[in-house]
Amino acid sequence: MIQSEFLLEQTDGFGYDAIGLGERDLNYGWDFLAEAIEKYHLPFTSANVRDAATGELLLPEYLIVEKMGIRFGICSVLDPSLKIVSMAAKDRQYEVADPSTTLRELIPRMRERCDTVVLLSHLGDKPTEALLKEIQGIDVAVIGHMVRPYQRERIMSDCLMLAAVFEGRVIGRADVHVDSEDGKVMSVQVKITSLTDEVEDDPVMLQAMEDFKQEAEERRLAQRAAYPRDLGAENEQFLGNGNCKACHTQIYQDWRHTGHANAYTVLRAKNMQFEPECLACHTTGYRHYNGFDEQDRTSLSHVQCEACHGYGTRHVRNGEMNEQARESCTQCHNDDQRPCYDDSKDVRFDYATSWEKIAH
Amino acid sequence: MQQYRRPIAGPLALVLLIAGTAGLLGSARPSLAQEDADGTWLPLTIVYTSDIKGKIEPCG
Numbered sequence: 001m002i003q004s005e006f007l008l009e010q011t012d013g014f015g016y017d018a019i020g021l022g023e024r025d026l027n028y029g030w031d032f033l034a035e036a037i038e039k040y041h042l043p044f045t046s047a048n049v050r051d052a053a054t055g056e057l058l059l060p061e062y063l064i065v066e067k068m069g070i071r072f073g074i075c076s077v078l079d080p081s082l083k084i085v086s087m088a089a090k091d092r093q094y095e096v097a098d099p100s101t102t103l104r105e106l107i108p109r110m111r112e113r114c115d116t117v118v119l120l121s122h123l124g125d126k127p128t129e130a131l132l133k134e135i136q137g138i139d140v141a142v143i144g145h146m147v148r149p150y151q152r153e154r155i156m157s158d159c160l161m162l163a164a165v166f167e168g169r170v171i172g173r174a175d176v177h178v179d180s181e182d183g184k185v186m187s188v189q190v191k192i193t194s195l196t197d198e199v200e201d202d203p204v205m206l207q208a209m210e211d212f213k214q215e216a217e218e219r220r221l222a223q224r225a226a227y228p229r230d231l232g233a234e235n236e237q238f239l240g241n242g243n244c245k246a247c248h249t250q251i252y253q254d255w256r257h258t259g260h261a262n263a264y265t266v267l268r269a270k271n272m273q274f275e276p277e278c279l280a281c282h283t284t285g286y287r288h289y290n291g292f293d294e295q296d297r298t299s300l301s302h303v304q305c306e307a308c309h310g311y312g313t314r315h316v317r318n319g320e321m322n323e324q325a326r327e328s329c330t331q332c333h334n335d336d337q338r339p340c341y342d343d344s345k346d347v348r349f350d351y352a353t354s355w356e357k358i359a360h
Numbered sequence: 361m362q363q364y365r366r367p368i369a370g371p372l373a374l375v376l377l378i379a380g381t382a383g384l385l386g387s388a389r390p391s392l393a394q395e396d397a398d399g400t401w402l403p404l405t406i407v408y409t410s411d412i413k414g415k416i417e418p419c420g
Contacts (some may be wrong), residue, residue, distance in 0.1 A: 003400075003416055006416060007416055014375070014377070015377060015383070016376060016377050017376055017377050017378050018375070018376045019375050019376070020375075020376075032394045065378060067378050068403055068404065070402060070404070072378055074376065118376065118378075118406075120376060131410070140406065142376060142408045142410075143405075143410075144410035145410070146410065162406070162408055164408050164409050164410030168409045168410070169407050170409065171407060171408075172406075172407070172408045172409065173405060173406070174406040174407075175403065175404075175405050175409050176403070176404055176405070176406060177396070177401040177403055177404075178401065178402050178404055179400050179401055179404050180400045180401070181398075181400045186395070186396070186401050187395075187401075199367045199368075209416055209417075212416070240376065243404070270417055272417055
């Protein structure tokens, strides 16, 4: 939660004109988001998410932003099939209306007040395409909730479609010409920039992030009891690579030259060890009985044998070993976490090629 | 084996910035000046990104 709050606070300084609501924006409940919106002046909008009890929209139905005399009407829709999971106690229930029905009624109203209509579509690529074939009057559609691969910009039904990419790893810039007489987009030139380490960091933001990480780590260590080791089998043990090595010397040596053997070091280098979500994939047995803990089980740093193959005690006792490594891979190498992805080259995790890096 | 995975939580779905870029029409692409015979086209820049998912650093 503190990471999200920090992110929302920093967003205040970015100068965004609009933020389309996604299903995860309500993970900490409406009160958390509403407070952040007010505190940090965040221009959220959503045309189809309502309080189920009252039927009222949570957010402004659309926003009007004027630039160079052109009135941009910006609305946003969320895919009703995406489950809104709220971790807040006693949060309200939400209702997500059909985007097509919503926009069929809304867009004509927007066109009466706006020159150019922009849709922030949290539906993904194909559903947005289907929507644009049905609904007229949208000039620009920015697509979120994309599942890879994605298409670059294109025109459909007189609408400029722009594809945004996961986790803000890529920034899209569309230089357009808009006809001031009717708000139509007449030309477009798009540049996609991958936010890799080659892109220079803003020094002020960098310092803010480092300060935040330090604070978050201190808080996590002070609240270790909040992250008990209560997963897995209480009567089993992680033995650690040092024990695996005794019988599997060559495999251990091979492992030492893989990224897995450096996973925790990489995390510490980024100062992200405060984040439990990160520790789960960068150590062995985090939150499990007898699993990694930086105070008394540091021998389970990195992604060791047991992270994929299961408890060492089971293996020693009866030779049992989880041989379905592919399933272990995708617990961390997936669309949510995305290590080994390269968005600039449209590369997703591929088991066959990734296996080559750790073959043993 | 890594079973501890709390749901990844947090903002932001889609963010958008529209900025005016006055004065670029003539210099950017000469053909545009020809197409925009009435001189009513205005240059703007749309900056966009998505699915921040509450992470200040991406994975990997």
